[in-house]
Every structure is written in structure tokens, then in C-alpha cells.
Amino acid sequence: MSVDDGPDGTPVLLEAIDVVRTYRLGRDVEVPALRGVSFRVDHGDYVAIVGSSGSGKSTLLNLLGVLDRPTSGQVRYDGRDVRELPDAELARLRNQRIGFVFQSFHLLPRLTALDNVILPLVYRPGSKRERRQRAEAALASVGLADRMAHRPGELSGGQQQRVAIARALVTEPALVLADEPTGNLDTTTGEDIMSLLESIQAEQDTALVVITHEPDIAHRAARTIELRDGVMADGSSP
Amino acid sequence: MSAREAFRVAMQALLANRLRSALTTLGVLIGVMSVVLLVAIGQGARSEITGAIEGLGSNLLFVLPGDGDFGGGPRRSSFVLDDVERIDRELLGGGTRVAGYTIGSEALQADGERLTATVLAVTASYPAVLSRELARGQGLTESDVVTSRRVAVLGATTAETLFPGQDPIGRTMAIGGVRYRVIGVLARVGGGGSPFGPDQDRNVLVPITAGQRLFGTDRLDAIFVRAAATQTVDEDRAVVRRALEQRLDTEEFSVISQDEIIGVVGDILQILTLVLAAIAGISLLVGGVGVSNIMLVSVSERTREIGLRKALGARTRDITGQFLLEAIVLTGLGGAIGLVLGIAGAELVAAFAPVPAEVTGWSIALALGVSVAVGLVFGVLPARRAGQLDPVAALRRD
Ligand SMILES: Nc1ncnc2c1ncn2[C@@H]1O[C@H](COP(=O)(O)OP(=O)(O)O)[C@@H](O)[C@H]1O
Ligand SMILES: [Mg+2]
Numbered sequence: 315m316s317v318d319d320g321p322d323g324t325p326v327l328l329e330a331i332d333v334v335r336t337y338r339l340g341r342d343v344e345v346p347a348l349r350g351v352s353f354r355v356d357h358g359d360y361v362a363i364v365g366s367s368g369s370g371k372s373t374l375l376n377l378l379g380v381l382d383r384p385t386s387g388q389v390r391y392d393g394r395d396v397r398e399l400p401d402a403e404l405a406r407l408r409n410q411r412i413g414f415v416f417q418s419f420h421l422l423p424r425l426t427a428l429d430n431v432i433l434p435l436v437y438r439p440g441s442k443r444e445r446r447q448r449a450e451a452a453l454a455s456v457g458l459a460d461r462m463a464h465r466p467g468e469l470s471g472g473q474q475q476r477v478a479i480a481r482a483l484v485t486e487p488a489l490v491l492a493d494e495p496t497g498n499l500d501t502t503t504g505e506d507i508m509s510l511l512e513s514i515q516a517e518q519d520t521a522l523v524v525i526t527h528e529p530d531i532a533h534r535a536a537r538t539i540e541l542r543d544g545v546m547a548d549g550s551s552p
Numbered sequence: 553m554s555a556r557e558a559f560r561v562a563m564q565a566l567l568a569n570r571l572r573s574a575l576t577t578l579g580v581l582i583g584v585m586s587v588v589l590l591v592a593i594g595q596g597a598r599s600e601i602t603g604a605i606e607g608l609g610s611n612l613l614f615v616l617p618g619d620g621d622f623g624g625g626p627r628r629s630s631f632v633l634d635d636v637e638r639i640d641r642e643l644l645g646g647g648t649r650v651a652g653y654t655i656g657s658e659a660l661q662a663d664g665e666r667l668t669a670t671v672l673a674v675t676a677s678y679p680a681v682l683s684r685e686l687a688r689g690q691g692l693t694e695s696d697v698v699t700s701r702r703v704a705v706l707g708a709t710t711a712e713t714l715f716p717g718q719d720p721i722g723r724t725m726a727i728g729g730v731r732y733r734v735i736g737v738l739a740r741v742g743g744g745g746s747p748f749g750p751d752q753d754r755n756v757l758v759p760i761t762a763g764q765r766l767f768g769t770d771r772l773d774a775i776f777v778r779a780a781a782t783q784t785v786d787e788d789r790a791v792v793r794r795a796l797e798q799r800l801d802t803e804e805f806s807v808i809s810q811d812e813i814i815g816v817v818g819d820i821l822q823i824l825t826l827v828l829a830a831i832a833g834i835s836l837l838v839g840g841v842g843v844s845n846i847m848l849v850s851v852s853e854r855t856r857e858i859g860l861r862k863a864l865g866a867r868t869r870d871i872t873g874q875f876l877l878e879a880i881v882l883t884g885l886g887g888a889i890g891l892v893l894g895i896a897g898a899e900l901v902a903a904f905a906p907v908p909a910e911v912t913g914w915s916i917a918l919a920l921g922v923s924v925a926v927g928l929v930f931g932v933l934p935a936r937r938a939g940q941l942d943p944v945a946a947l948r949r950d
Contacts, residue, residue, distance in 0.1 A: 381863060381943045402867045409865020420860045420947065424568055434864040436557050481864075 325393040327488055327521055328355040328378060333387040335373050347373040349544040350387065357488065359521040360512070362532040365541035371525045372493055374541065378523060379412055379491050380404045409437050413482025413520075415492035415511070419474045421466040427453060427477045428462040434485050452484040453477070456510060472503035476510065483514055489521045490514065496531065508534065553870045562878040565850070573882060576846045580886030580926060581893070583836025584919045588894025590832045591915040593901065594825025596908030601821060602814045608682065611782045612810050613789055615639075615775035615796070619803045630804045631772035633760060635796060636675055639777060642795040643788065649780075651681035652772040654763060660756065662714040662725035669710055671727060671756045673763020679705075679738070681778050684752075689721040689736030692759050700761040704732040708740040709753040728766050732758065777807075785809055829915075833922070839886065840926040847879050847934035851941075858938055859946025872939030879931025880924055887923025891916060 335348040347370045355361055355378075363371050376382040377389050380396050389396040391407060399407070413434075414420075421430045431449040453462055456476040466474050475495060482490050492511060496504030508524075508531055515522040524535065532538050540547040553561075566573040617629040636652040643649055653674040660667045672678070676692045679685070687708065696703055704727065711720045711734075720734045741752040764770055779788040789807045796805050851858070858871055895916075898909040 376944050379863070381947075402869070405862065405865050405867040405870075408863060414863050416947070420856065420863075422857055422860070424564065433861070436553050436561075437861075437865040437867075437870060485865075 326354050327357050329390040331388040333377060333384045333389060335377060336385045347544055351546055353539055355521050355523060357521060358519040360515055360536040361523045362535035362538045363525045364532045364538060369541040370544040371541055375491050375493050375525055379414060380407055409434060411488045413485060413487040413490040415478050415482050415495045417494040417497040419478045421474055421477055423466050426463050426465055427458060430477055431481045431484050433481060448484055452480040456480045471499050472506060475507050479510060487520060492524045494525050558874050558877050561874055562881050565878055566881060572846060576842050577882055577886040579839030579842040580883045580923055581890040583839040584887045584890030584923050585894040586832035586835055587829055588891055588915050588919050589897045590828035591825055592898035592909040592911045593907055594828045595912050596910040598818060598821035599910055600908045602818050605810060605814050608810060610810055611779040611785055613777040613779060613792060614808045614813060615792060616806055616808060619806055629771045629773055630800055631775055632770060636775055639792050639795045642791050648677040648680045649778045651675050651678040652775040653678060654767060654769060654771060654773045656767045658728040660714060660725060660727055665714045667713050669754050669756050671758060671763060673760045674757050675760050681776050685739040687737050687739040691736055692757060696759045697761050701759060702732045702762050703735045705736040705738060705757040706734060707738050707753040707755040710756055711737045730766060836922060836926060840930040843879055843882055844930035844933060847875060847931055851934050851938040855941060855946045855949045858941050859943045862943035868939040872935045875935035875938045876931045880927035883923045883927030887920050891919050
């Protein structure tokens with residue numbers, strides 16, 4: 315059994331091995347955002363990442379989402395080291411395997427809810443009809459069947475985040491990464507959004523990694539990783 | 553992303569900023585329009601002038617001072633009246649086939665009317681050799697030349713201007729302050745009056761001898777030889793050359809066929825056309841800079857969108873292609889509309905102004921090709937900038 319293999323012999327979905335990310339500001343100012351973080355995410359896993367502001371949570375999530383490469387250490391997807399993959403391959407990986415949910419939704423204001431959900435499908439082969447059907451199904455599954463033609467400005471915050479979630483799951487990803495998905499929502503709406511993400515995780519065998527400030531939410535996850543100044547605090551479960 | 557999808561996205565983005573897109577397109581539009589219009593005018597001038605020379609007949613030889621190198625500027629002529637006779641003697645076959653003239657600009661006056669016109673001091677053979685026909689009265693005769701008689705044959709327009717509503721035959725007039733008697737009026741040639749060619753209807757013909765006295769010269773500016781037939785042009789050219797070499801150095805004259813004149817004049821006008829195209833091209837360039845500028849603004853405004861698209865799986869190529877396509881749609885649209893307006897403008901000019909205009913296939917192809925190329929060239933920088941944005945930084949921008 316190699317380091318990449320899970321207990322049942324299939325490759326681990328995602329593995330971070332001694333990941334370091336240092337930002338350079340100017341010539342000789344270095345900001346060590348992550349200073350050696352190791353853990354793994356299995357298929358269908360549910361991981362919460364907590365920690366105070368500036369502890370490196372978003373930096374870590376960007377690395378897991380292959381939007382960024384580590385300064386040293388490895389991020390391995392399906393057993394492959396991300397640092398050795400070309401940009402185009404990382405783009406493909408994001409499109410095929412990963413769904414993002416952001417704190418500020420990041421919907422395109424000019425597009426309807428439906429077209430926002432279609433967006434990731436545009437970067438893969440498939441007919442227009444098929445894309446449309448999938449996007450409609452995804453919007454229906456987040457309870458927005460009657461809001462498809464609305465633009466983000468015509469939707470509430472909770473509804474906008476639902477559109478964003480539909481956009482994340484329309485590609486049937488193996489992993490959903492959510493960076494403080496409830497940060498811009500009131501408590502009740504936030505609960506609804508978390509329940510929605512959890513139901514997707516449970517029903518579709520999708521791994522879910524959520525960054526959160528709120529202890530209530532963190533407790534619902536199977537595992538919690540606490541970052542403190544770029545390293546994992548004691549009590550985190552790698 | 554498929555090409556169709558990319559085109560849809562580009563159109564969406566352009567329509568979202570209608571006014572801005574329209575103004576950017578306008579820059580390219582004006583550039584393409586001026587290229588098409590100015591090239592049309594240049595081409596029109598070229599075909600009109602070469603057409604006028606062709607109208608003289610393909611068997612005409614021009615004997616001009618200098619060695620035929622037009623780059624050297626005008627030469628002092630060494631031709632005298634005897635040379636016309638010398639050539640005439642050597643040429644085989646009969647008929648009036650050799651003419652000469654000396655040319656000048658003089659003030660004309662008759663009664664109260666005044667006019668400055670081109671005065672051609674010609675041999676009596678001139679109208680026959682250059683196919684000028686008499687409308688009324690009499691032409692110049694050999695005896696008019698021999699006796700330096702002060703008689704004049706007027707071009708049609710000159711006659712109307714100096715003697716409005718009157719019969720000019722037999723009237724007197726002043727040419728350069730010297731009294732002349734009008735004996736004839738030439739038939740109208742027409743087609744003249746363009747800014748690109750002398751108006752033959754504004755000429756005045758006088759006997760060469762009288763004219764030389766008027767201009768204070770004993771020289772001829774040019775000699776014309778009508779070859780017996782198109783096939784004998786080269787033979788006759790050799791004869792003319794031999795006749796003149798008896799008296800002149802070979803550098804002092806050249807014998808040029810109509811074809812060669814058309815070649816030289818055509819080349820000069822082609823260069824003129826290209827210069828016009830280049831000047832118009834500068835405005836196209838300015839339009840291109842506008843496109844570049846607006847695309848950079850667009851990239852900066854849509855940084856978050858670019859970051860998001862990358863997070864969702866867009867490759868650098870997809871983003872670069874999307875912005876490049878946007879630039880090309882902008883300039884291509886400007887090119888197409890500019891082309892239509894340029895052609896319409898050329899038609900208007902040709903119809904209502906004394907300037908000929910002729911839209912050619914190559915100027916259309918050039919305008920469209922160049923406008924797409926402008927989109928490519930000026931779109932590349934912003935598009936590459938967009939494609940290379942770091943998604944993390946782009947998403948964080950607000
Ligand atoms: N692009 C960047 N350039 C420089 N420093 C950065 C950059 N991104 C984050 N940082 C720094 O790295 C540290 C971790 O940031 P981040 O991962 O955003 O923390 P969190 O999401 O936990 O609040 C912070 O000190 C932050 O200022
Ligand atoms: Mg953060």
C-alpha cells in the first residue's frame with residue numbers, strides 16, 4: 315500500500331503533505347501563511363477548517379482547490395502531485411473534480427441564475443441542450459426551480475448562495491470547497507445553506523471541506539482542522 | 553469553450569456596454585471608411601488620367617527632352633522647329649504625322665472678359681496628329697506658321713468665357729498683351745476639368761512661330777509622332793531616334809510610346825494612392841489604440857469574472873481567446889460598417905464632385921483584413937493580460 319492509497323486500496327481523493335505557502339511582498343518581506351500542514355480528505359469526507367482570521371484558512375483552501383501551488387510540500391489529487399501538473403491540467407481538474415462556494419457568492423450579475431449555473435459546463439464538451447437540462451436540474455435540487463430566469467440582483471442572499479451551490483454541484487464534483495459560505499448570511503439562512511451542503515455531501519458521496527468561524531457549524535463536521543498561525547493546532551484530526 | 557459559445561459571450565459583454573462599444577467601433581469605422589474612400593479617389597484619378605492618355609491612340613509617340621529619367625526633374629529642351637521637319641522627312645509613308653508645341657500660360661483678354669489659360673504654340677499639323685477637331689471657323693495653316701500670323705484657335709470653354717453668347721470668329725483678343733484674331737473654335741473634348749488633368753477645352757492654339765516670339769524662346773517643349781500603325785511603333789521610334797541623333801546627343805531626348813507613358817504616370821498615381829491609403833491607415837491605427845485601451849479597461853473591470861471563470865475551469869487559452877474575440881468583433885464590425893460607408897461615400901463623390909472615385913476589390917479586402925488584424929494586434933495585449941491573471945488575486949479583488 316502506497317502513501318496515496320486509502321484503506322480500501324483506492325487512491326485518496328486529496329492529500330496535503332507538509333504544505334508550506336509563503337507570500338512574498340516586495341523584495342525581502344516574506345509572509346509565511348502556511349508553515350507545514352498535512353492531512354487527507356477521503357471520498358465522501360466532511361471536514362471543517364476553523365481558526366482565527368489570518369490563520370491561513372483561505373490560503374489552504376486555495377491550495378486544495380488548485381487555484382494556487384504550494385511553496386513546498388505536496389498537494390496530491392488522485393495520487394498526482396499538483397506541482398507537476400501544467401496550468402491547463404489544473405483548470406481541467408477544477409472543472410471536473412472540484413466545486414467552489416464562496417463567501418461573497420461570486421455570481422455574474424449580468425447572467426440569469428440558469429446561465430450562472432451553466433457557466434462551468436461551458437468549459438467542457440456537451441450540447442447546449444444537455445447543459446441547460448443539467449443546470450435546470452441542479453437549480454431545482456436547491457429549491458430554485460421558479461427562479462431560473464432571475465438575475466442575482468433580484469434574489470436574496472440565501473437564494474444567491476443556493477445558485478452558487480447549484481453551480482458547484484452541476485458538474486458532479488468529487489469535492490466541494492466552501493470558504494465561509496454562511497459568512498454573509500443571517501443565522502437561520504446560514505443553517506439552511508449548511509443543511510443543503512450537508513445533504514449533497516451525504517447523498518452524492520461528495521467530499522465537503524468548509525471553512526467557518528462558527529463553532530456550531532464546525533461541530534457538525536466529521537472532522538475539524540484548526541489552524542493557528544499557519545500550522546495545525548493540537549486536537550485537529552488529520 | 554466552443555467558438556460559438558465564445559462568440560455569444562463576446563457579444564453579451566459588448567452589448568452590456570453598448571455606448572462604449574459603439575464609440576470604440578466608431579474609431580475603427582472612421583479609419584476603414586477613410587482608407588476605402590481615399591483609395592477610391594486615388595484609383596479614380598489613376599484610371600481617368602491613364603484613360604485620357606489612352607484616348608490619344610496607341611500609336612502615338614512622345615518625343616520629350618531628357619533621357620527619360622523622370623526622377624531628374626524637368627529638363628531644358630533642345631528641340632527646334634527644324635527637328636519636326638527633319639523627322640517628317642525621314643518617316644516613310646505619307647500624311648501629317650509629326651507635330652510639335654511649346655507651352656505657356658498667358659493672360660487672355662477680350663472686351664471686358666479676362667482669363668488666364670494654357671497657350672499651346674503649335675505646328676499646323678498639331679490638331680491632326682493629336683486628333684483635335686475644329687467645331688467652327690478655320691484651323692491654323694502652314695502659311696500662318698511661316699508668316700508668324702497672330703491668329704488663334706480657341707478651346708470650347710475658352711471661347712464661351714471670353715465671348716459669352718457671341719460668335720468669336722473674326723473677333724480680336726489679347727494674348728499676353730499682344731493682339732490676336734480668332735479664326736476658329738475647337739470641338740469640345742469633355743471629361744476635363746478634374747483636378748487631376750489639364751482641361752483641354754481651356755486651351756488656346758496659336759502658330760508655333762508667333763507663340764515662340766510671345767514666350768521669348770526658339771525651342772519646342774515636345775514633339776508628337778503618329779506611327780503609321782500600332783505594329784510599326786517600334787520601327788518608327790527607331791526612325792525618329794536616328795533623325796534626332798543627327799543633331800542631338802542621345803541624353804538630350806527620349807522617344808516614348810503611349811504604353812510607357814501610361815506605365816510611368818500609372819506608377820506615380822499608384823504611389824499617390826498608396827500614400828493616401830497610408831494617411832488613412834494612421835486613423836485606423838488610432839482606432840486600434842482606442843480598442844486596446846477600452847479592452848484594458850474591460851479586463852480590469854471584469855477581473856473578478858475572470859478569476860471566477862478560471863476557478864470554474866477556464867484555461868488561460870479560453871480567457872485570452874474570449875477577450876481577443878471581443879476585440880475582433882469590435883474592429884470587424886467597425887470595418888464592415890466603415891466599408892459600406894466608404895463605398896457609399898465614393899459613389900457620392902463620383903456622382904456629385906468633379907473628383908473621380910473608383911472602389912476596387914483590393915481596397916475592400918485590405919480594409920476588412922486590416923480591421924480584423926487591428927483587432928488581433930491591439931487585442932493581444934489586453935487578452936493576454938486577462939488570460940494570465942492569477943485566479944486567487946482576481947477573485948479577491950472587489
Ligand atoms: N496574496 C497575499 N499576499 C500576501 N499575503 C497574503 C496574501 N494572502 C494572504 N496573505 C496573508 O497570509 C495570511 C493568511 O491569510 P488567509 O489565508 O487569507 O487567512 P484566513 O483566511 O484564515 O483569514 C495572512 O497574514 C494574510 O495577510
Ligand atoms: Mg479567509
